[in-house]
Amino acid sequence: MSGTTITQSATVSLSRAARELELRRGEFDLALHLGCVRSVPDEGGGGRRVTRAEIDRVRAETGFPDALRERVKAVGTTEGAALLGVTNTRFTRLARLGLVVPVKVYLNRYRAVVWLYLAEELRQFAADQQNAPLMSGRTPEALRDQLDDGLDLRPRNWRGRHMGFLLRQTEDPWARAAVVASLLDPVQVAEIVTDPHERAHLNRLRPAPVSQAAPDSPGAHIVQRITTADDPDEISWLRADLGQSVLEAREDRPAPRPAADAAQVPAPDAAQVLAPAFAPVPSAGPPTGAPSSTARTSPPRAAHAMQGHPAAADFPITRREAARSRRLLTWLRGRGPDDDASYSARNSPSCTTETSSRPSRS
Structure with a gap:
């Protein structure tokens, strides 16, 4: 039996792994990016695959599959604002200032740019008392000036995080x-x-x-x-x-x-x-x-x-x-697989969702 045959029999395709881990494909892709699920290169040159041992490891974790789904849950502006207890407008300002960082971006049917953020990181951001002044009251004048000048760090922060995802693969x-x-x-x-x-x-x-x-x-x-x-x-x-x-x-x-x-x-x-x-x-x-x-x-x-x-x-x-x-x-x-899950949205690229009517320049 060749080495490639052994590898193929010990691994499954990404779509098969997503089904066995009870995740939608978008959730599974985020799980791969965040290190929640580890993949290996296909020796036959067919992309990446997931080992049986890795699937068994993830399924054996406490709270599977709900806990895994929570870790990779990405939300948009409206749901993200609700998690922080702020208005949609304030949430967008926090994202433009780079205080919450997108984990995913896509275009909707109207070609509007939609930014997605990790719900887990937003909850960590909201729980940090040092962020309380940013979520209520008047925005500091220095930050208002930057927003008035058109500051939008969402694309740049997303690029930095996306590059980290790709380099780890x-x-x-x-x-x-x-x-x-x-x-x-x-x-x-x-x-x-x-x-x-x-x-x-x-x-x-x-x-x-x-x-x-x-x-x-x-x-x-x-x-x-x-x-x-x-x-x-x-x-x-x-x-x-x-x-x-x-x-x-x-x-x-x-x-x-x-x-x-x-x-x-x-x-x-x-x-x-x-x-x-x-x-x-x-x-x-x-x-x-x-x-x-x-x-x-x-x-x-x-x-x-x-x-x-x-x-x-x-x-x-x-x-x-x-x-x-x-x-x-x-x-x-x-950064290891556990780092993305542990650091707070305030100090690291976070994954929350945000929508813009046109692409923003970082």
């Missing part, structure tokens, strides 16, 4: 680099990854799109704007991450290329990759009605790890500074 260096590249505009990627064969390899490994909208359709363009970094600080952070990730991937193994090219063209060295990656990202200034770079920073209590990272322009192009950046990235990527 793979250990392959090139696949991890492709995750980072998927959040950058192709022009930004081309500036950092100058080798066309490496760019092609990253494109082949890009994660599946979050929307099933047809390419070049209005819905696809809306989703693309949400999933592509547009804030200068965030772009700089991702450029630095992509440059270092490509270096690590190249050290692991070179990207596939035609035999003739492989014999004639040497791979770029570290300086060639890190120089454009750590270059400052010029800002053309905020569009009309959009916040300035100062106003776009989240309040001190906002839940987004990437906002504490300095801009790439602040990094000298040295191995030592690159290593310092990598330590932060390692911490972000290395």
